[in-house]
Amino acid sequence: MADNADEGRAAADVLLERLPMRDDEGDIRPEFVAEISRAIAAKDDGFLREIVAELHEADLGDLIEALETDERVSLVELTGADFDFSALNEVDDAVREEILEELEPQTVAEGVRELDSDDAVELLEALDEEDQDEILDKLPPSERDALERSLDYPENSAGRRMQTEFIAVPLDWTVGHAIDHMRESPELPERFYEIYAVDGAQHWQGAVPLDALLRSGRQVPLADLIDEDRRKVSVLDDQAEVARLFGKYNLVAAPVLDVDSRLVGVITIDDVVDVIEEEAEEDIKALGGVARDEELSDNVWTIARGRFNWLLVNLATAFLASSVLGMFEGQLEKMVALAVLAPIVASQGGNAATQTMTVAVRALATRELGASNAYRIVMREALVGLVNGIAFAVITGVAAVAWFKIPGLGVVIGLAMLCNLIAGALGGILIPMVLERFRADPAVASGTFVTTITDVVGFFSFLGIATLWFGLS
């Protein structure tokens, strides 16, 4: 058995040397995945233990995603204590849930014990309460209590994202005292970037970055190194708010205080980077009419159902817009060119409005657009609508007359185009602002409202002006 394990380890090192997991482009090699699949099928645990021990958790996560569902669970089971459960935080939620549900609660509990508290919470929060309890019950009471406390904070709060491992020392210590403490403490956080000064009741007094410790002599009091102006967060702060703070003030870590200003945890930049990417990702999806939590690993039904709702709302608005066309049935019969050209007016307005809306939604999300510059930006967008409205009025008018040789048609479509581009600009900026004011999510809801406006205004203005100009009614 020991021989087998040694052999496996040697074979794993040979594989990693001969055929690294990623090619030069950074993509995973299919041959590498095939070798792992083969080893899983052969239950070659010595080989697999060495592989998972050698891979970075992020790479291990990518490897797991590249495997088949049943192989994923077997890999965790075969590698036991060598498997780093933080790799499961690197995979899509759907994949993580599947694996955690298949594994024995005892196996998961042992894996969770090895994690920093923030990683453990991230892993557990994906599970429903029953599964969570089953795993928490298998942990020692002190660890269970700490995790339960974190899980009690609201979803997406700083309390959920923080790790409860940190270094806190009395404010009256010197640099030398603090360094000796770190050298002697067996249980330090895995990575840390600053230490915190607290009073006897664990109230936060200030932060000292490690580089400040290292450039100072041993006799320097910590009090001299503290930046009083340092940003701190509260357990209840929203993670998006925390991310903005980190981005704005270039933080790598921030102390998390409870409602009584006691230091209870620390948020580090790596978690914040995840939040920043997640928030941007969600905004992009929302603007594209996709559920914020849709993931690449979701199955056909989950995705189809999620997208159906948004399409249904849009179908209703499309019927609303077409009912405007329906009001002009007589005119369309008399001059079929109107039916051919109407979609152009609507679509051009929709595209211009989407441009404005995209800028507005993003500027609201990053807080660049606020009360202080709202008036200026609305005026500017209206002017942009006017300028491009005039430009496209001329272009479309000329093109329409060239195509249908109907005198006057150019003026009619030009005026409609101008109306619609101004309407689109105003809708594109005002609707997101109003939604934000009423605490609705501008990224999700703006698109539907905005294109409804440009469809209705486009059809109505074009056919209304045509009716008057050509005396069609």
Add this chain to the structure above:
Amino acid sequence: MADNADEGRAAADVLLERLPMRDDEGDIRPEFVAEISRAIAAKDDGFLREIVAELHEADLGDLIEALETDERVSLVELTGADFDFSALNEVDDAVREEILEELEPQTVAEGVRELDSDDAVELLEALDEEDQDEILDKLPPSERDALERSLDYPENSAGRRMQTEFIAVPLDWTVGHAIDHMRESPELPERFYEIYAVDGAQHWQGAVPLDALLRSGRQVPLADLIDEDRRKVSVLDDQAEVARLFGKYNLVAAPVLDVDSRLVGVITIDDVVDVIEEEAEEDIKALGGVARDEELSDNVWTIARGRFNWLLVNLATAFLASSVLGMFEGQLEKMVALAVLAPIVASQGGNAATQTMTVAVRALATRELGASNAYRIVMREALVGLVNGIAFAVITGVAAVAWFKIPGLGVVIGLAMLCNLIAGALGGILIPMVLERFRADPAVASGTFVTTITDVVGFFSFLGIATLWFGLS
């Protein structure tokens, strides 16, 4: 004069105490900005010097954006050496350029000297070469050379983003040796998170995080603390690639090596966070048909011109789609309901295709979608299109018959809807993948192609099927 300065300083402290710059929501108080405007008008430099000294560079940047154009320049001039030029990196490009062009090159050069090299490069790269040279000429030769070297690297490369201030020590040193070195060196970087080991020719040997230094005894050799597996970047790597590396492997800093593997700089997480936000921001704008570099501070003409191009392309595709309607003029005249309903088929296809495209563009940007899972994702999107196609075929068919009471119209629009949702799904996933393959930017170009497909397929299938079904030709 000294009295005036003291008075100003006291008044500034009182203001910051009485009326902090931000309200509880984090928005800038207009009253605060008004006080600053007043002081600028009164040339109250003592007061202003204290204000800019007390504010964080990020807050100072926001304050500058809240001021009028001429006030911005006066503020920099009045506060002189107390003004931290890194605040100018926190404002929109258009604002920064305006200020830098108004200031004397000598003033800018003095400000640049106080900055870390990465901040100095970021500030200078906004200027055209002539203005750059004018400022660089006023710097001491060694500083000028370092900045010129950085500016010679391609835009958006790691060489541009790195700072050239870092701590490099011989690999054979001990922890104690390294700590003593840091305590004695007068010129350390402003912030640092790790130190680097190099050989005699400045070749990079490895990184030691500060927390590893602090938890080890003075006798421990640095060689024992080095993580050989540490990620490093090359000066020529693209900043988006660097950002992905930081996000994936949870880095706070990475050494930057030149083509001969010599350590020439370091990239830190604060710069990477900016890159991550910028890239996401640009993808959102591109998907919305807005130029990647459009900014909230741009003027009406710049914005209108930028958006015009994209709208012009879309107008051309709208005419193309309408020419399909034009092919069926006879049918539209005979059955005007077709003209009323055709936009519904096109718009529903366009919305479904946009959903797929959004997911595809984002998954390509984050490298989640690659050769290994492309087939599975394309099949899945086609199936989602089929499922929702069937659902909306039924819904639209029923609604159309209820509205126009024309037997058979439901079948016709239902079949067209099904065709168009499948076409949209395939277009939405395949077009971004093909664009990526040909190294075009999927975020910018996909939308136009995709909606052209759904417009053309929507109109053609609906009117074509109607022609056959009702024998209209």
